[in-house]
Amino acid sequence: MGNVRWRMLSPPRPGAVALIALEATSDTELTRAADMLGLRVPAIGALMLRDFWGIDRALYSRWSDEQMVLMLHGGHAVVRAICDELNRRGFEEASSSDDAAFPEASSRIEALMLRALCRTPSSLALDLLLDQPRRWAVPGATSEPQRDARLRPLLIPAMVVAVGPSNIGKSTLANALAGRGVSLVADEPGTTRDHVGFLLDLAGLVVRYVDTPGVRAEAPALEREAVRHAMELVGQADVVLHCGDGRSSPLDLDGLGVPLKAGAKVLRVALRRDLGVASFPSDLSVSAKQPESLAQLVRALRHAVVPDEAIGHPGPWRFWEDA
Ligand SMILES: Nc1nc2c(ncn2[C@@H]2O[C@H](COP(=O)(O)OP(=O)(O)OP(=O)(O)O)[C@@H](O)[C@H]2O)c(=O)[nH]1
Numbered sequence: 592m593g594n595v596r597w598r599m600l601s602p603p604r605p606g607a608v609a610l611i612a613l614e615a616t617s618d619t620e621l622t623r624a625a626d627m628l629g630l631r632v633p634a635i636g637a638l639m640l641r642d643f644w645g646i647d648r649a650l651y652s653r654w655s656d657e658q659m660v661l662m663l664h665g666g667h668a669v670v671r672a673i674c675d676e677l678n679r680r681g682f683e684e685a686s687s688s689d690d691a692a693f694p695e696a697s698s699r700i701e702a703l704m705l706r707a708l709c710r711t712p713s714s715l716a717l718d719l720l721l722d723q724p725r726r727w728a729v730p731g732a733t734s735e736p737q738r739d740a741r742l743r744p745l746l747i748p749a750m751v752v753a754v755g756p757s758n759i760g761k762s763t764l765a766n767a768l769a770g771r772g773v774s775l776v777a778d779e780p781g782t783t784r785d786h787v788g789f790l791l792d793l794a795g796l797v798v799r800y801v802d803t804p805g806v807r808a809e810a811p812a813l814e815r816e817a818v819r820h821a822m823e824l825v826g827q828a829d830v831v832l833h834c835g836d837g838r839s840s841p842l843d844l845d846g847l848g849v850p851l852k853a854g855a856k857v858l859r860v861a862l863r864r865d866l867g868v869a870s871f872p873s874d875l876s877v878s879a880k881q882p883e884s885l886a887q888l889v890r891a892l893r894h895a896v897v898p899d900e901a902i903g904h905p906g907p908w909r910f911w912e913d914a
């Protein structure tokens with residue numbers, strides 16, 4: 592298909608969405624290419640959903656007479672498999688740049704929106720971003736800087752740092768939230784020797800989650816040093832998950848001597864609730880053995896990072912940074 596090429600519009604990084612354009616030199620060529628791919632050619636601007644060769648179920652749209660855009664799920668494996676399939680079917684790759692251009696966008700907001708769409712790791716951002724051109728098209732539309740800032744973690748992952756005494760289940764919680772073993776667990780104090788960070792999807796909102804070594808009085812020097820490093824992260828956290836359990840109360844955060852970041856939230860959580868009720872005041876209590884309690888924690892954490900009201904607010908969002 593010499594007259595039709597494919598071009599990556601999104602940056603070469605995993606994101607919630609990857610955009611691949613099919614570019615022809617005429618609408619006849621575009622229709623011919625669509626036929627070869629088994630796609631119906633939609634009206635300009637219309638969205639269609641289909642299964643792409645068993646690789647991905649995704650939307651595609653036609654942006655002009657000569658251009659269709661596949662809006663795939665943005666993981667590396669999906670994108671690579673779709674690109675291989677396009678190559679196998681005789682389509683050539685057109686050169687792409689990291690700084691994706693969106694010549695077919697009908698407004699600046701739409702171009703910015705498409706760029707943001709490609710970059711966000713959070714699926715929760717998708718509907719909100721897609722609706723922004725419509726919201727900004729209303730005469731006199733303005734956003735509220737406070738809400739803009741609250742929604743920012745939809746584009747740039749916020750940092751959640753879990754801290755607490757030793758041997759109360761912090762790493763077990765991290766593993767349960769991640770759904771895999773990211774941090775060592777054992778029934779002895781001092782199991783986590785250094786902080787462990789990973790990206791965590793909280794029901795559509797991706798955050799950087801950090802599990803830290805527990806704080807204990809009799810820790811050896813190296814462990815105390817690791818704890819000191821971890822506690823510095825508390826000062827950079829957007830949300831501190833302040834953990835205790837039935838036997839140990841949470842740490843005295845003020846006593847750490849690390850000032851929290853402006854606007855940081857603290858969520859007090861009692862762990863291992865199946866072993867007994869904690870005596871300190873907590874926002875919620877969870878057990879790694881009780882999935883419904885973990886689901887509650889996921890909701891509470893997500894709300895602490897991006898409040899539900901900000902997501903549900905119908906007003907426009909200034910989601911871009913000025914150059
Ligand atoms: N019954 C019960 N046991 C748990 C739960 N969560 C963790 N545990 C157990 O508690 C012990 C300590 O768990 P860890 O996750 O290693 O604790 P930690 O707070 O990370 O410990 P440090 O890394 O030393 O700070 C292990 O034996 C876990 O199996 C829970 O929800 N219920």
Ligand SMILES: [Mg+2]
Binds near residue numbers: 762763774776783805
């Ligand atoms: Mg641990």
